[in-house]
Amino acid sequence: MKLIKFFIFILFTTASAQTTFNIHGKVLSEGQPLPFANIYIENSKKGTTTNDKGEFILENLKPGDYSIAASFTGYVVQKKNATIEDKDLNINFKLNENDALDEVIVTGTLKAVSRLESPVPVEVYSSTFLKKNPTPNIFEALQNVNGVRPQLNCNVCNTGDIHINGLEGPYTLVLIDGMPIVSGLSTVYGLSGIPNSLIEQIEIVKGPASSLYGSEAVGGLINIITKRPENAPRFFADAFITGWGEMNIDTGFKAKVGEKATVLVGINYYKFNELVDNNNDNFTDLTLQDRISIFQKWDFKRANNKKLSVAGRYFYEDRWGGELQWNKGYRGGNEVYGESIYTSRFEILGNYELPITEKVNFQFSYSDHDQNSVYGNTPYLAQQRIGFGQFIWDKKINNHDLLFGTALRYNYYNDNTAATTTADEITIPSVFAQDEIAFNKKQSLLVGMRYDYDNRHGNIFTPRIAYRYKPTDDDIIRLNAGTGFRVVNLFTEEHAALTGARDVIIEEALDPEKSYNVTLNYLKKLYLKNGMYFTLDTSAWYTYFTNAIIPDYDTNPNQIIYSNLDGYSTTKGISFNVDAVLGSGIKASAGGTYQDVSQTEDSITTDQILTESFSGVWSFSYKNYATNLTFDYTGSIYGPMRLPLLGDLDPRQEHSPTWSIQNIQITHDGFDNIEIYGGVKNLLNWTPNKGNPFIIARADDPFDENVQFDGNGDVIATADNPYALTFDPSYVYGPNQGIRLFFGVRYNLY
Incomplete structure (x- = not known):
């Protein structure tokens, strides 16, 4: 028993x-x-x-x-x-990426909030967006963002800037992880050299954001959010080549350092060393470049999950464009024309959450930019240093979501031009505050103001207000109004002032520009019973500028005249975006923008130069799960824009035609940790020389040795120069690269 x-x-x-x-x-x-x-x-x-x-x-x-x-x-x-x-x-x-627009964003209000709950409309583009049309830098990738256009400023050196809603590049502030370390001289470099594999998302705000970010955030801002080290692969590599001979490599790794630190390292290398002259003007169609960028980001574990992160980047580039027979032995001389730029730049930025009960962060950044360049026989040697620090106190009291901050910005700029007789060095203190009031689940109101003191221009106030109304879970209406300001440093922003034969005329001391903006945004989510859903996003805006500084190419074709506009300028327009998930592996998006950008002086209104009246973008993706193949078709289209001619006899078109860049890509992801992709860029083989007798004026006489002038300095038409032109490469509105194949491989080890 x-x-x-x-x-x-x-x-x-x-x-x-x-x-x-x-x-x-x-x-x-x-x-x-x-x-x-x-x-x-x-x-x-x-x-x-x-x-x-x-x-x-x-x-x-x-x-x-x-x-x-x-x-x-x-x-x-x-x-x-x-x-x-x-x-x-x-x-x-x-898991699939969330197309329902409730991503966490930080750009609009300086704090992490759901995109749907933000009173400020923010557009978010994930790493998947970058993969649909692989590019060697973010600058080129933004051509597929509605209302955003990468603008090349020179046919020879191919430097450029970003236009948002028709406003020139200097009106756009570029941030990295929320820190304003990219400015003026360095905008194009801030958008180059960050490995796309390290980017978590890109946040874009259209319209003034000076009440939070200060000067330069007049037309909008672009915030590049990099991955947190713990979210990145242990090792990654992404490399592609094109039929033109371009080679781009992104690689990196993450590692734990002790028990409390994680480091993420990324390296980008880009090289293009081929002489291409498809338009037969004896000038390079694409600038030759040799670029390396090293990025490192540290995250530290602290008690009570307090934040501490530090990141740094070093960037070096050697680029040149010009006559095909140019080499470095001709650099700075007047025998063979070339534009050669050596750029050395480093950045450091960080975020430290104070070890106190209240949520207070100290954020800091510093950048040092050194440029050694020559444009023909004109040297341009410049240094720019920007230091930035700010404390932010995030506090919630009942239905008030408060944010208070104080900032200090240090700007140093010096160059060898006549416009900078001594180094421009200034420290700008600022304070700002905002209050987001949640009346109920449907309505909230954000009010904010920033005060800056610039001893050159005195007190500067930039208020803003934002109202969000959510009548249903699927509808959001946002009304934003605010002001902006911008302090101009001419030679850091206007490439045309350095290249070509036009004389630069600065008629007066340039005062800060001011802007007043109102934007109405409506977002609609539409869900269908068959699993399909759509997101409709429409905005209308109006911005009014005083003291606008717009380069005058028209008064005298041999000059570029800079002064504060004795009048006003405006930009107004409407845009729409549609994102759709159609089921069966199909996703699509499309957007369009119509805008009117003009200036009024002495009761005469003229359209702004190099500004399109309409534009559109689209993408179409199809994933065939049985074959592990993804097909992407992306494109953009731009309407006519007024171009800078050199006089009445100039035979080039006064307005650009409507033009489009379209791309296709096929990706195979059936192997463990490996993706193989390839496709065709610029399917239509469009280049701006089509329909024009030439693009670069007087390309056969870049030093104007055979140009004759009269007593007033005007060019005389001769048998050798029947159109009365001088050498000028500034007639540019799009890339010179034609159709080309590309092939690449991605590897991720988790």
């Missing part, structure tokens, strides 16, 4: 030990493991996160029915039902 009782006890004990089981599996995104995703059982406190290989395990679960969910910031939550009976279960999740 005792023996029977003993066996019963053993069987009961064994059965009891086997009454709990485990659920394990992986979380994937686009076939790649997704580290640190959240896995949890609904309606319980039980959950876990995936490891660096995307693996998870939920332990000690009793038999029964469960609803398991997987989530990660920026992705759609996926849920699966599971029934445990008498064994462990394996469940895998495949």
Whole structure:
């Protein structure tokens, strides 16, 4: 009897030990493991996160029915039902990026909020957006953003800037991880050299943001958010080549340093060393470049999850364009024309959350930019240093979401031009505050103001107000109004002032520009029963400028005249975006912008030069899961814009035609950790020389040795120069690169 009782006890004990089981599996995104995703059982406190290989395990679960969910910031939550009976279960999740627009953003209000809840409309572009049309820098990638246009400013050196809603590049502030380290002289370089593999998302605000960010955030801002080290692969590489001979390599890794630090390292290398002259003007169609950029970001674990991160980047580039026979032995001389630019730049930025009960952050950045360049026989040697620090106090009191800040910005600029007789050095202190008042779930109001003191221009106030009304969960109306200001440093912003034969005339001391803007935005989400859904986003805006500084190419074709406009300028327009998820692996988006940018002086209104009246973008993606192939078709179209001619006899077109850049790409992701992609860029083989007798004026006489002038300095038409022109490469509105193939490989090890 005792023996029977003993066996019963053993069987009961064994059965009891086997009454709990485990659920394990992986979380994937686009076939790649997704580290640190959240896995949890609904309606319980039980959950876990995936490891660096995307693996998870939920332990000690009793038999029964469960609803398991997987989530990660920026992705759609996926849920699966599971029934445990008498064994462990394996469940895998495949998360898709969230197209429902509830991504976390930081740009509009200087704090992390849901995009849907932000009173300021912010456009967000993920790393997937960058992969649809691979480019060697963010500057080129932005050609597929509605209302944003990369503008080349010179046919020879191919430097450029970013236009937002028709406003010139200097009106756009570029941020990296929220820090304004990119300014004037360095805008194009701030958008180059950051490995695309390290970018988490790009946030774009259209319209003045000076009440938060100060000078230069007049037309809008672009914030490049880099990945947190813990969210990046252990090792990554992305390399592609094009039929023109371009080579771009992104590579990097992350590593744990001790128990409390994680470092992320990224390297970008780009090289183009081919002489291409398809338009037969003896000038390079694309600037030759040799560029390297090294990026490093550290995250530190601290008590109570307080933040501490530090990042740095070093950038070096050697680029030149010009006559095909040019080499460095001709640099700075007047025998063979070339534009050669050596750029050395480093940046450091960081965020430190103070170890106190209140949520107070200290953010800082510093950049040092050194440029050694020659434009023909004209040297331009410049240094720019920008130091920035600010304290931000984030405080919630009842229905008030408050933010207070104080900032100090140090600007140093010096060059060898006559406009800078001594170094321009100034420190600008600022204070700002904003209050977002939540009246109820449907309505909120944000009011804010910034005060800056510039001892050259005195007190500067920039208020703003933003109202959000959400009548339903699927409709949002936003009304924003605000002011902006911009302090101008001419030679850091106007490439045309350095190249070509036009004389630069500065008629007066230039006062800061001021702007007044109002924007109305409406967003609609539309869900259909068959699983399809659409997001419609429409904006209308009006901006009025005083003291505008617009280069005058028209008064005298041999001069560029700079002065504060004795009148006003305006930009107004309307834009729309449609994003659609159509099911069966199909996604599509399209957008269009119509704008009117003009200036009025002495009761005469003229259209702004180099500004299109309409533009559009689109993308179409199809994923065939059976073959692991993804097809992407992207494109952009731009309407006519007025171009800088050199006089009445200039035979080039006064207005550009309507033109379009279109691309296709095929990606295969059927291998572990590897993607192979390739396609065609500029399918239509469009270049701006089509329909024009030439693009660069007097390309055969770049030093104007055979140009004759009269007593007033005007060019005389001769048999050798029938159109009365001087050398001028500023007639440019689009890239000179024609159709080309590309092929690339991506590798990610998690």
